[in-house]
Amino acid sequence: MSSTPSPVRAAAPTHYENFPVASWLCPPRLRPPIAAIYAFARTADDIADEGDATAAARLESLRAYRADLAATARGGAASTRWPEVFGPLAAAMREFALPESLLADLLSAFVQDIEKTRDRAGYADRAELLDYCRRSANPVGRLLLHLYGVTDARSLAQSDAICSALQLINFWQDLGVDLPRGRRYLPRADCDAHGLAAGDFERFAPLASTAPPSAAIALVASEVAWARALMQEGAPLVHRLPGRAGWELRFVVQGGSRILDKIEAQGCDSFSRRPAIGPGDAPLLAWRALRMRRQSAA
Structure with a gap:
């Protein structure tokens, strides 16, 4: 007796993620x-x-x-x-x-x-890093909007802002992991503005005895502020997506913002310790997602 074959499905996510992937909200x-x-x-x-x-x-x-x-x-x-x-x-x-x-x-x-x-090359400035984000992160948001049938220019631009912000947040979250591996995402122009050279970061990588200098902390604080501003620029999109999609995106936005909060709470030193979202953050994320105000979409 013949039967209709089951559709091929992708395996469930197995990696640590800050943000929900194909969750029950979809x-x-x-x-x-x-x-x-x-x-x-x-x-x-x-x-x-x-x-x-x-x-x-x-x-x-x-x-x-x-x-x-x-x-x-x-x-x-x-x-x-x-x-x-x-x-x-x-x-x-x-x-x-x-x-x-x-x-x-x-x-x-x-x-x-x-x-x-x-x-062992880095990025000259924020524009070059954003071009990387345009290809490494923004396509995911645009693919999701495609699935939801959302194609207007304003929504696409807001999606790009959120996705670029998420990519930057991941960079600033993972400094202590990436720098020892030769992955350099801190823009050289920003480092120069704080009096820092590429070799300086090797002295306060994880397990090093030297704590990050105040200039490095100030640099991370400026990058966190940049990522937060991008996230806020894109956040009104949560009110433009239909039904569950808007709620899913609320949690994505709040998950990214929570990582920024945690970086700031540890003195903007993500060289020494990697902040992460845990189960204890769920009530706060839900509360913040619920309270995202529609007037921000204006």
């Missing part, structure tokens, strides 16, 4: 494509960042991953290397017409990360 119909987008991005990020592969090997894997994306977008067969990614993604692209270009932008950002880490 409409059930959209959970599979959201999970497929997450799996695509998370796997590419792991290729770029996890394990002990060489930069050359990582770049080669991402080239193969990009080729599989192109094949999937054409309706062809991907390779057999990542069936758990491209099976669900193919279904999502067919049903929801996900733009290949946005997914490709994510891969472009991962390639840039590998190359900059390999070369």
